[in-house]
Amino acid sequence: MKGRRLKYLVAGGIVVAALVGMIYSGVKESVVYFYTPSELTQKKDSVEGKSLRVGGMVVDGSLKWDPQALLLTFQLTDGQGVVIVRHKGTAPDLFKEGAGAVVEGTWTRDGYFRSSNIMAKHSEEYKPPVHPETLESKKELFKSILKEGKP
Amino acid sequence: MARLSFAARLHGGAAALLLAVGLYWGLLAVPADAFQGEVQRIMYLHVPSVSTAYLAILVTFCASILYLWKRDLRIDAVAHSSAEIGVVFLGITLATGAIWGKPTWGVWWTWDARLTVTAIVFTMYVGYLMVRAFAEEPQAGARYGAVLAVLGLPAIILNHFAVQWWRTLHQPSSLIRPGGPSVAPVILWPLVFNIVAMLVLYSYFLLERVRLERIRHRAAESRLKRGRRG
């Protein structure tokens, strides 16, 4: 009985610690999960050097990729403010101009946001392509690749 | 020995058949979302899992309230069983969510409000199961569990509104939202079908799990009777 009791006390302690940790960090972190570009431009001096997140839409035509330096540069906007973001490395597939994104990193003295992580944010809408690929069309494609009936 | 009633077998078979049809419909018979591509098909698993987990938590909540009122261990058996199945479906929700998050968001996990609350609810119900396993006296375990389970309803309401009240990486709700679902019919129908199939599986699991609790209860009574006689 003693061993069983101890086992449950240890396990219970872990669960309670995990809960307290998640609630604490949850309240601290997820209440303001990311700042908008206009919020950041307002308070940039006070957050300089602190790690934080910025979320917005990628401005059309702002996305530039430098393959030599592996540097991705783009702008994020919420319709009012604009933040210039520089990111070393690649981005997720769904990260594109006109789409939503949340970046993690720090605001630098040089007037841009240094991103260490890019996350693509998508909408709650789901729709098929304009010309939906049906099972029939997949079979047709398969046939055309195999060139059935042709030598 | 393993005497399975015809109804239970039919129930399990129906769940398997529905899931097989849902699998074919969602994976092969329908085009994937235009923006996300094929990975969107994880939705036919992720959304039914979370819907089922919510229902399981709701059943545990109602049965726990009823238990606190009636003090009947047969009602508590429903609460306990549903909580266990809820943990399974919450686990699947977290796992499929991470696997869906990596190719779309670019990360397996992030501490936004929706994900954090889901992780907290999962840990809460793991705790519930531990309280139940720890309690040596059935009535006491049922009572502690019921008090914990009362938090279930506010937890799922909080999780539903988390994506509206706070800024999150997770997108807002696609199904239960003002203005109706934001999902095109070709994607919506297999999704609803898969939700129904998963709920049938849940009801099968629940009946079998309650049956287990009943047999254990009878065995305990038999042991008690024997002890008194000897």
Added chain:
Amino acid sequence: MGSWGFVGLAYGVASVALIGYLLFLKGRLRGAREEFAALEREGGRRTR
């Protein structure tokens, strides 16, 4: 890992979890039934 790889992983993980839970449940049911039957047999022998 390609798009379908993630889909396969998700469905694989969920299948393992669901089938695993089903087997776990069936195993416990069998065990409980056997225990109950043994208790009843013993009880019957004693009263005789």
